[in-house]
Amino acid sequence: MAIPKTLQESWWQILLLALALALPQLLTSRYLFQIVLMGYLFSIATLSMNLILGYTGQASLAHAGFFGIGAYGVAILTKAGVSFWLALPFSALLSASVGFLVGLPTLRTKGSYFAISTLCFGVIISIVAGNWINLTGGYTGVVGIPPPTPLRLPWGGQIGFEDRKAQYYLVLAFLLLTLWVMNRLVRSLLGLSFMAVRNNEVLAGALGIDSFRVKLLSFVVSNFFAGLAGGLYASLIGSISPSTASLELTFNWLVYILLGGVATLSGPVIGAFLIPLIMESLQFLAEYRMLIFGALLIVVIVYFPRGAMGGLERLASKLQEVWEKRREETRGAVASQ
Template identity: 60%
Template sequence: MMQWFKRNGWYAAILVSALILPLYVENRYFMQVLNMSCLFAIGALALNLILGCTGQASLAHGGFFAIGAYGVAVMTTSLQWSFWVALPLAALLAAVVGLLVGALALRTRGAYFAIVTLCLGEIIHLVAGNWLAVTGGHNGIMGIPPPDVIPVPFLGAIGFSTLSAQYYLVLSMLLLTLLTMHRLVKSLKGLAFMSIRSNEVLAESLGINSFRTKMTAFAIADFFVALAGGLYASLIGSITPSVASLKITFDFLLFVLLGGVATLAGPVIGAFTIPVLAEWIQFLQDYQMMIYGFLLIIVTIYFPMGLMGGIARIRQKLEKN
């Protein structure tokens, strides 16, 4: 038992703190920031799967986020479907699109793959802004309903109209994503992902189908970032083509790179740190991108594995002393 607490004590403490946090946060605006951070953490974990585990720099991540957002928006407004039906269907749609696009894009490597996915993300952005009949064009889609009430035995109906209820919803989705990513990375398939990242030619010589493996990682990443996009649309209540902008993609990249590539905790830390930092430096809004760029340079030079890598280095030095 003591060994378990030594290994998992910090994680248990963080989980308990996350569960009781709404009891102590009275500021509605800060609660909204926490909700968005949970959503961004899901998307950052998805990007980390394709970038950190297989070494493929996808620049269409914001586009797949938008597919999830628009999928849920259209299904719940125009088609009047339940949120709980629309959310997985929108995520599956993004995964299917990822498979179709990946069949072409993943035949390229390195910078060429990044360029192809960059073009895809821009195409999705243009479609969102010009397909008036479905997306509403640049006006977007308004009046997206919140998640439907869930009847639970012995507890009654659970609604999601309050920020606290929405927080527990996105937190549960984040925990589900973390658990899925952990099981995946620790599996044989996860080892195949990382072998491709390390040396794709060597991995193929050992019998690993690199194309199929990268396709799997790409589709799973697209599924989870679309899941985050669908939650975003339902909780915000309206969306515009800005959800497919290149800025969304670079925000996810920033979360992963600053938090720590190829780690599970890194993208989550980045997704919570950067939005909170952005709120603190709102008075420096004109210089935010300059500050982010400076942070990225510092982390890249001194902590190439991100904040998690820096923490690991500090821990190693303390253990030696």
């Protein structure tokens, strides 16, 4: 019986999904469980950053700021009694709306000017979060954020999210949703417009692509998912502070993308999981672990400019070439006999 082609091409994705679904039953350490949960959350944020940086070519350094907007939005609304299922999309839309307003002037700049202007906005968000005491709680932050509201089922009953396994599957569902949306988006005509602007903005404009509109749309969608990740983070962690919108988070996600693979869908997820695991495994080196991490970053950027995923793709391509060459040689040897 022949195996369908789509199944042959996506077997590893099905295997990873099965592993992800079974992981809560395999993990007994609460510490490792928390690392995996944070990996899922940061994968959503990193994927959204990859859209504007990797696919559209615009280095936004305000990503943690929009993450923080989503986090504070969900924290404030749910503590006021609003359902999580209303607070989460509202906060994500708020992040997207603020991104639209910020993008109108900043996306008219290019290159380092855009990076610096978004960097300044990220700093402003962090400062506002630390000083608007009546709304954000200042540097104390917001504590006692309730977990996601139980989800009522149409046929009766409900799904609660106080249990860590239920929270795991909730974040996994949103990660899969983000991957699906990003996959559909980058493979569409709009995604081709994103990449055209990234590769050559002048040529894209000559072909009739409104580069400013394309960049603004990518920026807004990216910030929507950043706010979504922030809202999930606030609800599951239970407390937030201005560090939720810190520049350190933005640069961490940037490193995840660079090491995992720019302009790939699996690269940011790989980076969001591998880098924290490597850093945790090097805890015994204390501050010296950053030396090893820095050396690793230099090696990857120099020898694997497309990150780990790009390196794997190049290796797979070379192996495929060797396999095809040997198969042709075998066929030739058989034919000559």
